[in-house]
Amino acid sequence: MRIAYLHGGSIPSFFANGVHVMRMCDAFTDAGHDVTLYSMPGSYSDDDPHEYYGVRHRFPIQLIPAPDDTPDGYRKRGEQIRSLLTGDDAPDLIYGRDPYALAATAGLAPFVYEVHQLRQDLPTGTEQALLSLPGLAQVVVVTHVLAHDLQAAYRGLGTLPIRVAPDCADPPDPGAVLDAPRLPGRPDAPRIGYVGHLYDGRGIDLVLDLAGLLPGFDFHLVGGTTEDRARWEAPCPHPNVYFHGHRPPAVLPGYFPLFDVVLAPHQPKVYTWDRLDEIGRWTSPMKLFEYMSHGRAIVASDLPVLREVLEDGVNCLLRPSDRPQAWADAVTDLVADRALRSRLGDEARRQFLELYTWRRRADLVLADLRLPGTVST
Structure with a gap:
């Protein structure tokens, strides 16, 4: 399956959301899917993102800046991403944590919205409009209490297709050669x-x-x-x-x-x-x-x-x-x-x-998706 992952944050960065996004794209790729990540450009590091995050697969990354740091700027960025997802690059599934880009591209393919909190930073009605779109296949949350609170916040929309999938990690690679850090302190102290x-x-x-x-x-x-x-x-x-x-x-x-x-x-x-x-x-x-x-x-x-x-x-x-x-x-x-x-x-x-491995999570969030029958272009 061709998956477009839409990330509203930057890559690379020191924020945890960058780690999460890169690990999920890596896990989707490991599961055999054709993944492209659409992200904001990072300002924290010039390192190659795949090496910085230590992912196993070199999936494509497209860095798309927003014209400005406003809701309108993020909507314009979403429209730019939409133009990249048409024609030969049309995905089978759109997945992401960026409500602006998801709303702009939702008509191109079924989409999965992942959310880690009740969003207080969005203009009134933005998230409700996104959750009302017919292309919504699933909402992924990280905890059961968030699933409960999100459903309660939008009870007027009926039962949302929510999947609870906690954050995860990758198993340590036994073949990896790592430079063990030299920790300061006393050699005999726990x-x-x-x-x-x-x-x-x-x-x-x-x-x-x-x-x-x-x-x-x-x-x-x-x-x-x-x-x-x-x-x-x-x-x-x-x-x-x-x-x-x-x-x-x-x-x-x-x-x-x-x-x-x-x-x-x-x-x-x-x-x-x-x-x-x-x-x-x-x-x-x-x-x-x-x-x-x-x-x-x-x-x-x-x-x-x-x-x-x-x-x-x-x-x-x-x-x-x-x-x-x-x-x-x-x-x-x-x-x-x-x-x-x-x-x-x-x-x-x-x-x-x-x-709690990323690969298991990737399989979980794609399993039994409630895909709409027909998505218009």
Whole structure:
């Protein structure tokens, strides 16, 4: 099947949505589909996107800028993408997270709309109009609570064709040759890792509290923009905390095996870059699945949305997001008990391989699509 993936963000970038989009296009290609990604051009890096993200397949990428950063500019970009999808390049399916481009191209082929939050940034009526189009084949969301909230928000449209598909990860490539990063710190100190952005609500203050409670352990935080790193690192009083900053997704697999315990300290309210959106109720953090893919022992916040994937004492330890001492006790228990670490990590990896690989997700979101009978051009 020929799939046009429409992305409203930039490639490459340091945003998680770029990782998600590239991994999904890679998985669609791995499943045998002919995929072209239509994205905004990136300003973060000049690296080849396939190498920067470490994907396995070199699917085509078309970088289409918007005339300006306004809804009208994004609509004009959508019309430009529409012109590229006609004739010999007409796709069998249009898939994407860009409501403007999806609306502009919806008449060319059945389309799948993927959404990770209730969109508050769109002009009134934009998303409802998109969900009302006859070409809509499916709506993909990352959590069950988001499926419920989206259906409730648009109950007037009747039952939406919603598919719940959590974020995922790729299994580590046993044949990959990675340069293992050299971590600073004490050679005999247990290494506690956090990988992800440093935005508000990601629990970075909880990690720093843990470092104060556990001075015998070294804490490594991998990720974050230069500005966010400076905001947390400059006032940090603990010598056992190391900030590593943003790393290209392609090199992150080298970090996970170095950590004895990994942390997912999300708070009830989780913000995106520059606090533009609050997504705590619906979040499906990709790094959580990367932890699972590497069989790491996880301590995570006991939040309803994370319990869609995690189970205390089975594939992780769950602790209240506002109780640092409970987290310190959990980390200490895991460091002291190798058998417990192995049991939790092994079960996390088993569940990951069964349920949470990008390839499985690609197959899931394309299975049994509700395709309209005839789509007009």
